[in-house]
Amino acid sequence: MRKFNVNVNGNSYVVEVEEVGAENTAPVVSPVNAVAPAAPAPVAKPAAPAPAPKPAVTGGTTLKCPMPGKVLKLLCKDGDKVAKNQKVLLLEAMKMENDIVAPADGIITYIAKEGEDVVSQQDLAVIK
Incomplete structure (x- = not known):
């Protein structure tokens, strides 16, 4: 098997190709991320409890x-x-x-x- 890097529309793929005369199987195509993986998102702090509502203003x-x-x-x-x-x-x-x-x-x-x-x-x- 031979591996090739193929770029299509800005996406990079690694393609494995079998040589002629080898077993008859489908080639494997796997996308490759060109961007370095992002750091995991920080865990959000729990929300503060909501303040007590103001008393309703009557009229108006x-x-x-x-x-x-x-x-x-x-x-x-x-x-x-x-x-x-x-x-x-x-x-x-x-x-x-x-x-x-x-x-x-x-x-x-x-x-x-x-x-x-x-x-x-x-x-x-x-x-x-």
């Missing part, structure tokens, strides 16, 4: 999270007056930054904190 219009993500920045302060469709929060979801706007005019009270991971339909703020 609740601003719900439209998708799971992370609160990057609160664009107003608690107690600020906001207008309908004003940007009040910056949410990162799937590596994209999304502006979250006020659903109504009023005074904003945040429930979510900067850096907090949030899930879809979680309360982010209340506007009274």
Whole structure:
């Protein structure tokens, strides 16, 4: 048997070829990784327990999270007056930054904190 290194479309293969007159068997083709094997991934630390939820704020219009993500920045302060469709929060979801706007005019009270991971339909703020 003879071995050959064959490159096809950037993939390297080692091919074994039998000489004429040898037994009639199928050649063996095995892919060869051109890249050095990566180091094993570090073991993730167990997640910290979730903090106790804030007590619900009653009354007003609740601003719900439209998708799971992370609160990057609160664009107003608690107690600020906001207008309908004003940007009040910056949410990162799937590596994209999304502006979250006020659903109504009023005074904003945040429930979510900067850096907090949030899930879809979680309360982010209340506007009274």
